[in-house]
Amino acid sequence: MLIEFTGVSHVYPGSPRAVVQELDLTLTESRIGVIGANGSGKSTFARMLNGLIVPSSGTVSVNGLDTARKGREVRRQVGFCFTDPDSQIVMPTVAEDVAFGLRRRGLSKPEIAAKVATTLAAHGLEGYGEHPAHLLSAGQKQMLALSSILVTDPAILVMDEPTTLLDLRNTRRVVAAIESMHQHVILVTHHLDLLADFDRVLVFDESRLVFDGLPEKAVEHYLGLME
Numbered sequence: 001m002l003i004e005f006t007g008v009s010h011v012y013p014g015s016p017r018a019v020v021q022e023l024d025l026t027l028t029e030s031r032i033g034v035i036g037a038n039g040s041g042k043s044t045f046a047r048m049l050n051g052l053i054v055p056s057s058g059t060v061s062v063n064g065l066d067t068a069r070k071g072r073e074v075r076r077q078v079g080f081c082f083t084d085p086d087s088q089i090v091m092p093t094v095a096e097d098v099a100f101g102l103r104r105r106g107l108s109k110p111e112i113a114a115k116v117a118t119t120l121a122a123h124g125l126e127g128y129g130e131h132p133a134h135l136l137s138a139g140q141k142q143m144l145a146l147s148s149i150l151v152t153d154p155a156i157l158v159m160d161e162p163t164t165l166l167d168l169r170n171t172r173r174v175v176a177a178i179e180s181m182h183q184h185v186i187l188v189t190h191h192l193d194l195l196a197d198f199d200r201v202l203v204f205d206e207s208r209l210v211f212d213g214l215p216e217k218a219v220e221h222y223l224g225l226m227e
């Protein structure tokens, strides 16, 4: 993975100031955490990683693809998991939702069914294929959202506070899923303990990257900002 931010700033239309300012950054590690106060620009940064937001100045490139010009190709490589799984579950049943991401990939029906079954089994949803997606528990919904992303096998997964709505047991499920993934993961979170084994943690404050380093030092820096 090679993600490069070059001179990136972002101003939302109608907003008085940039919410991400003058960011130059190269990301290559397998596990990268992102922390910082509410409103510091983390979600905006995360959304720039797959072209959901195109910066108002500067460039973001993912494995050589400029997100402003190659958004669709970028999104094939970068899956995005939101805080609220309801915002990304799009089909009535669990199996249909997982299969949705595989459409237009030229796979046969049996191939799709096999991929869906393997993915559901890997994420604790074996036997739930015909279950109405909206009736799942919050934790199961997050595992479904994750399954629907991972079934397409993106190289990179960006997760924006995926455990915020979950209890401890389901948080642990998501953590275990992250640990077992072969994908590069970029995780935005307020749950600082999830990042202990990460390779690198970025700390944002007031629209700027203010620390970039190992988890322990990053958390120390963040706690210092909160005093």
Ligand SMILES: Nc1ncnc2c1ncn2[C@@H]1O[C@H](COP(=O)(O)OP(=O)(O)OP(=O)(O)O)[C@@H](O)[C@H]1O
Residues within 6 Å of the ligand: 012, 013, 015, 019, 036, 037, 038, 039, 040, 041, 042, 043, 044, 045
């Ligand atoms: N669509 C938008 N239009 C205008 N301003 C926005 C929009 N989305 C976010 N903002 C503003 O941009 C700033 C940064 O928001 P962002 O969601 O990136 O922060 P965050 O660090 O992810 O916060 P949190 O921890 O609360 O999720 C905030 O001041 C927010 O109000």
